[in-house]
Amino acid sequence: MIVLERENDFIMMRQHDHALLSGKMVWEWKKNFLLRSKLREEADWATAQHDRAWIPLDEHPRWNEEKQRPYSFIDFPLEEKLAAYQRGIEEVASRSLYAGMLCSMHYQSFLSEDSEEAVIRDFVAQEKKRQEDLFAAMEMDVPRDIYDLHFDRLQFCDDLSLYVCMQTPGISKEDEISWFKNGFRQTFDFAPSGMIANWVDDKQVSVNPFPFEGPFDATIPLKVVKKTEIERLGLREAYHQAEEDQRFVTFIPGNGD
Known part of the structure; x- marks a missing residue:
């Protein structure tokens, strides 16, 4: 769950809805940056489905007594979260070995094999083994540069979707959370220094350089839950x-695009 606290309520967004927004982004990706193919279709699907792990968890949101707010994806109890990650990866891999490998790598990238916590070390080791098994079971060899591009694109679209979901629409750059204030971590041939997003107003987000075919609209379901x-x-x-509501956003090119 993505949770934003306000004075009298919490804005709550399901993780899978945020992932579906990521999936819309990869569908809008410029064709001359990445041609369509069967492999790209599987990578696109992985991006849209990468947070399937959260579907059952978000059906039953839980209260964090220590912080006096709902648990979010950031502070959700670790062991349960990692177990859910693995269930979600298994669901994706059962339909696409390549998508399962991308999702496994995505979740593994959040964690360190040098962690002091045994549950994290075990998770990383198990996912590395899963990736080896999935790669061995695939019927095609994937060039490393294509795999890296698919993986970076998944993570960029994940981050850009979080940028939209985790912040108040129209927020100024100086008030953004640290994750996004200085741009996104992924680099591409067309964006060797990475990309940066800005809220132009409470309905529009600019991205520079612009990776999409053209401006496009998106909606994200949410609930406003009163305290x-x-x-x-x-x-x-x-x-x-609580009644379901929506956040509307239009993605547009930034200055220089």
Whole structure:
């Protein structure tokens, strides 16, 4: 769950909805940057489905007593989160070995094999073994540069979707969270120094350099859950009774594109 706290309520967005926005982004990717192919279709699908792990968890949001707010994907209990990651990867891999490998790499990249926590070290080791097995089972060899491009594109679209979901529309650059203030970490041939996004206003986000075919609109489902309702009903019931709303955004080229 993506959770934004305001004075009287919490804005809550399901992780899978955020991932579907990532999937829309890869569909809009400039054709001359990456030609369509069967392999690209699987990479696109991996991007849209990379957060399947969160579908059952977000159906039953939980309250973080220590922080007095709903758990988000950032602070959700680690062992349960890692177990869910593995279930999600297995679901994706059952349909596409290549998509499963990309999703496994995506989740593994968040964690270090040198962690002091055994559960993290075990997760990294198991996913590395899974990647080897999936690669061996694939019927085609994937050139390293194509694999790297698909992986970086998944992570960029994940980050750009989070940029839209985790912040107040129209926020100024100086007030953005540290993850995005200085641009995105991924680089591409057309963006050797990476890309940067800005909220132009409360409905438009510019991206420079612009990786998409043209401007496009997107919506992200969300729920506004009032704190008084959480106190009265508990988080789960308050969340399920809250009406579904949407955030609208248009992606446009930044200055220089």
